[in-house]
Every structure is written in structure tokens, then in C-alpha cells.
Amino acid sequence: MKVELHTCLWHDVQAFHFNEKDLDVLRRTLPELNIVTHNNESSFLAQSENADAVLTWEFNADWYQRATNLKWIMTPAAGNDWVEADPTGKVDIFHGTFHGDLLAESLLSALLFMNHRMPEMWRNFSSKGWDRNLQKESRLLKDQTVLIIGYGNIGQVCGRLISQMGTRVIGIARHARANPDDIPVHAATELEKLLPLADHVVLMLPGSTSTDGLLNEQLIRRCKPGVYLYNFGRGNSLRSDDLINSWDHIGGAFLDVTEQEPLPKSSKLWGLDNIMITPHSSCIYASYKQAFLDETIDHLRALLKP
């Protein structure tokens, strides 16, 4: 019997939009699938009762009652922002777990970008300048300390890559734990104590009401003067106002996510010195879709095993 797999993988961002051709690898690898692709919500909802499995960016809680055959949802997203849980608990949700490699390179790019004073260097370049003193206070990243707040699976991949540079990495998770990489992972309760040790403080927190405004002005002021801040998790954990109010204390910031997205043109963040803002793009790589499909194939192979 064919297993019916429905896909709802349209997306505004081209790197996240799956077309028919992208799905060929599923057809080739798992011929027992009957794949039905949808390009809008109403098309999916009209046929959702036939779906055994869904690959999707989004799933609302009230969709489950129509999808009576549904057993599995696979979503590329790492965070649980767009797929709501099944109220009856019958459907298993598989989140993408391939983001670590992508995010780690983006974060390392950002660390080296700020550490090497690229905002100033770019301005020097743009004015055809040859100022050889702008980087005179730069220190090697390998001689510094990076604190990662939110040390889950993704944080751990990031920490491993950064520590390979020779850099000291400290992780903060909900609970302290042993870590195979020799990178200490402390409990969230120790945050205030650890902040003054870091030259670079990275937020990698998921979006939830419990992380709202977590790195507030008071905590930012606990950091070393001249610290660089990074947000590569969700925008809610660092409020724009807290950042702006403590700007005199820090060296700069690299934000891949912001409190509101897209960041409004009226935001004062755009005008700060030594800031770089990217449009929630830390996972935008050409390999994104392939990584999700590879993982999906592994899941389906295991689930469909007779």
C-alpha cells in the first residue's frame, strides 16, 4: 500500500521554498511514497484527510481534526514557532536537526566580522581609505571567551566549531550538564556571574514567553565594557530598547534576529555605530533543502520499515 506524503513547503524565502524538482530525491529514494505537493493552504486542507505524513512549514492546531489519517509531521524548522502540537497527541512531529552546521558557520562569520572591526573597515573601504589604525585593538578570537546563552543542540555545534579556533567557550543551558566537548555548560541561574567573563555574548535562545527580554539592560551592563553581543536565536530575547540604552557600555552587536521582523525602517538600531543586522538569514544556505530532505528520508525509512 502506498504511503501518502503531502508537502506544504512553499515559502517566500527562496532558499526555503521547495519545488517539484527538489522533491525528486524523495521519489527516487522512497518509491513506496505517493507524494502530493501543495502550493497553498486551502489545497492542502481540501485533501488533508488522505495524508499519512506531511512535510510542512506550518501546521495549525485546528487542522488536525480533518487530517484523520495523519501519523507524522516533518518540518524543516528547528524551533516550534510554526507547527502547533496535536491536541490529541496522536501525531508525531519531527523538527529539523540539521541547522547546527549552518548556524555555526554563520555565527563564526559574525564573530570574526565584529572581532575584526568590519563595520569600521567597510566604511574605510567605502571612502577609499587606507587607515591602518582601525584594527589596532583587535585581539585574536583564539585568545578570547565566547559565552553562548542557549546551549542546546545547535548551540553545541556552534560551541564546538568556535572552540576549534582555540577560543574558550562557555555554554549556558537551563540546567548545568556534563558535555563531551570539554566545554563547560552552566545552569541559567549562573548567567549573571558568568557574563563578566565573556568578550562575546551570543544569544541562541528559542522564542517563548520565558525568554522575553532575557538579556536586559541590567544584565548587559554586567558584561565587560566593550563586549560584543550577538543574537542568533529569536528576537524576543533581546529588546531593542535594552540594547540601545546600554549601547555606551558595549563594543557593538551583530543581530540576525530582531524584536520585530522585518525590523521597521523607523528602528533606531539601524543607525547605531558598530552594528550589523542580517535578515534572519543565519540558516540561508544553498544546502538547506537538501539537508532537510536527507533527514526526512532517514526518518521515513525508519518509520516505514516493515
Place this chain on the structure above:
Amino acid sequence: MKVELHTCLWHDVQAFHFNEKDLDVLRRTLPELNIVTHNNESSFLAQSENADAVLTWEFNADWYQRATNLKWIMTPAAGNDWVEADPTGKVDIFHGTFHGDLLAESLLSALLFMNHRMPEMWRNFSSKGWDRNLQKESRLLKDQTVLIIGYGNIGQVCGRLISQMGTRVIGIARHARANPDDIPVHAATELEKLLPLADHVVLMLPGSTSTDGLLNEQLIRRCKPGVYLYNFGRGNSLRSDDLINSWDHIGGAFLDVTEQEPLPKSSKLWGLDNIMITPHSSCIYASYKQAFLDETIDHLRALLKP
């Protein structure tokens, strides 16, 4: 008997300018030295006959005849651009060998900067934009190949750091050789054959007439379309005209050194898309002076050993 050490370490670039305080570590560590500091050439030349050793940025061939006691010259520079050899061969010259760590981080910054489309991302940021498609063709550096042309001591430190990312690194040196890092080092004669394999081509060549215009237009066109080029050696090995003429073939370039330095404001390089130019600053770090002095202390300890 006191050993007379003269220093000629003034420099326009602040990270390279040694003041009295910087030299304290020498006084503390090697009390047998009598240190005489000079802040200009004529001051040094007037007293050079007393010098047993000189720490200097520059030494001209005709200075040797006055410096009759001189045994050793230590210079921070890695390249032999500014200290000429003793025509009589009596004086030993020690070049700095500490540049690898500094250059490796600068080069990795540059690789990630170009790979992650930062010139376009910065323009997007500067216009308060939120374009999430600019990076859609980005590939992880770890899935790519970096070719380093000029695989000496510094190139090797760079290669090691880059290959830790998971990236495939290929070195090119004058002669092929075995390498402890599992990074293949090929002979210069194989350059043309290897160029098409690389996603990123890095020049790390010393300045000499034999490297003039080495990566010429014809060779650039042998590279993969969309390749990124980097010059972190000396400007002579990549002529501006060759780069400009082959610009349609490549993805972009990051130049830390240029044919003329400072690069004249009239240069067409400034106006190219996807280029970044830094002012020969790959070794400009706060730790530069300390690294040279640490190395100098090691040399002097060995030389002064009774």
C-alpha cells in the same frame, strides 16, 4: 659585559610602533642587555658602531660598514622587503615567525566574509533592507575547496585553521612536499591544473620579481566561474588590470594587499562589486608587538647563553 641592543622600531602604524614601555619586558627579562632606543634613522646611524644587536623594521645594505660590532638583526617583518642582507655575510638576520596565527584568523575572516556575501549583506543593511534571498546560493565553507598559493610557514598555519572547519585545503609551494597536516602540498608547476578545483584561491606569496603578476588573467580564467580570490601575501602577485579584466569570470575578491599601497583613489578596484579591500592590515592585532618581543627574548636567550 653588557650586550648593547639598539632598537629602531618606530612605525607609522600604531600596532607596529614600539615605545619605551613596550620594551620593558626585554629589560625585565634580560638584565644583561643595555638597550638604546632610537626614534629616527640618523640617531641610530650615529651610534650604530656600538650595537651588538639591532631590533629594527629596516636595515639598508650600506649601514653594515659602520656597524662594525653588529652580530644579530631581529626584525618583526615576515618578508625580506625592508632588511637587506649583510654583503659580507657576518650578520645573522632573524625574521619574525609569529605571523601565522594572526594571518590565519584574518584570512578565515575574509573567507567567511566573501562566502557569506557580506558586501551585498552590508549594502542591504545600509539601506535598512530585509532581503532574505541574497545568500541563497551560499554554500558552507566546510563543503568547499580552498587553494593556497604560497604554502610556506604562514600558509601552513592558515591551511591548518581552515581545514579544521572541515574545508578541503590544497597548498602550492615551490616544490611538492609531504605535510604533517594531511593537507597536500603540490609543486608550483601544477598550479594551472589545480586552479579549476578551488572555490577560493588565496595568494600568500612573498614579494619578489619571480612572483610579479603571477596570477594573471589567463590563470584567473582557468579558475571555476564564480571563484573568490584573496591576496594576503604581497600586492605584486596580482595585477589590478588582470583582476579587472577577468572580473566577469569571478565571484569577488578580498584584497589585503594591492599592487600600489596605499591603493590610489583613482584605482578602478574601489568601484567593483563584491570586492573588499583592507589596508595591508592582516597582521594588525593588539598582540603583534608582544608576539615579536616574546620571540626576540627566545632568540636572545639562546644567543647569549654562555
